[in-house]
């Protein structure tokens with residue numbers, strides 16, 4: 173039975189996962205490398221909970237209770253009481269494998285380990301742990317407190333007990349589940365990211381400006397965000413990693429990452445989280461950059 177949830181990586185996804193887990197009554201340990209990052213993360217979570225109070229989705233008491241259930245830490249040992257740890261660090265296989273190597277010896281033998289990876293092979297990541305039968309993908313969507321869906325992905329070795337415990341946990345968060353097989357980028361990103369990549373090609377080839385492309389898809393296809401706005405929201409580093417996994421994993425040139433996406437990531441223009449991507453976020457309102 174899952175009571176204590178550990179979250180590794182206090183970026184945009186880790187914060188969201190910690191928030192919704194605490195709001196559902198789980199005790200949460202949120203880990204990241206630095207104390208500064210943890211402080212920022214707790215402030216972000218507090219802000220998002222306060223927004224939910226303002227819009228009547230949560231009472232002030234529920235906000236306080238949820239916040240009290242989250243502890244931040246920059247010491248991996250603090251995850252040793254967790255029944256389930258969800259890893260949400262940068263979308264880079266070597267970073268994730270390194271974390272598993274450090275984390276696994278500290279966990280209870282019966283603890284489950286899950287990854288929030290957007291694209292990487294669950295089976296291959298499982299092989300970097302000491303518990304492939306208790307490892308799987310629990311893939312939340314961004315922003316976690318708002319998006320209804322969680323994709324569940326089993327690796328070849330994932331046990332039935334692990335899968336049913338994950339289903340139970342996700343249902344308690346009041347999220348809907350879809351099950352995907354362990355193929356590159358699963359379902360949502362297999363479909364969504366090529367669309368975003370195509371939008372970037374559309375910009376690269378001069379078919380339209382940032383504003384024209386986003387307006388076209390917002391008003392012409394009723395998407396809540398334009399594809400370039402969404403790319404900035406996801407993070408351009410994450411978008412590029414997903415396209416690389418699709419390109420390498422499916423060996424089809426239709427998944428070739430757009431060179432403009434590569435350039436932006438090389439420049440450190442990662443979207444909202446770095447202050448600049450297809451839009452510049454440093455002023456009052458986002459300004460298109462092309």
Ligand SMILES: CC(=O)CC(=O)SCCNC(=O)CCNC(=O)[C@H](O)C(C)(C)COP(=O)(O)OP(=O)(O)OC[C@H]1O[C@@H](n2cnc3c(N)ncnc32)[C@H](O)[C@@H]1OP(=O)(O)O
Pocket residue numbers: 220223224227229289290312313314315316317318319360361364396397402406410
């Ligand atoms: C890459 C992957 O591996 C997988 C993925 O996640 S792919 C990305 C999937 N996500 C999407 O496609 C998101 C598309 N965009 C949307 O659905 C909407 O634009 C949106 C929900 C993000 C915002 O909707 P909106 O109507 O423009 O904004 P707004 O009215 O301000 O917000 C709606 C609610 O979302 C909340 N919200 C918005 N942004 C948020 C954020 N970054 N974090 C937390 N909550 C947020 C708001 O607080 C608001 O909730 P309340 O009513 O409780 O205040």
Ligand SMILES: NC(=O)C1=CN([C@@H]2O[C@H](COP(=O)(O)OP(=O)(O)OC[C@H]3O[C@@H](n4cnc5c(N)ncnc54)[C@H](OP(=O)(O)O)[C@@H]3O)[C@@H](O)[C@H]2O)C=CC1
Pocket residue numbers: 180181182183184185186203204205206209259260261262263264267271288289290291311312313314405406407410445
């Ligand atoms: N962005 C999205 O829309 C979605 C992303 N995902 C997946 O979730 C995961 C996280 O993405 P996201 O939250 O957007 O990324 P962010 O860049 O916002 O956050 C990543 C976090 O991981 C931390 N980190 C990096 N290396 C380590 C490490 N060795 N130990 C501990 N923490 C570390 C980073 O710290 P620092 O900044 O200090 O380096 C940062 O806080 C990725 O696998 C991504 O593919 C899944 C669904 C949606």
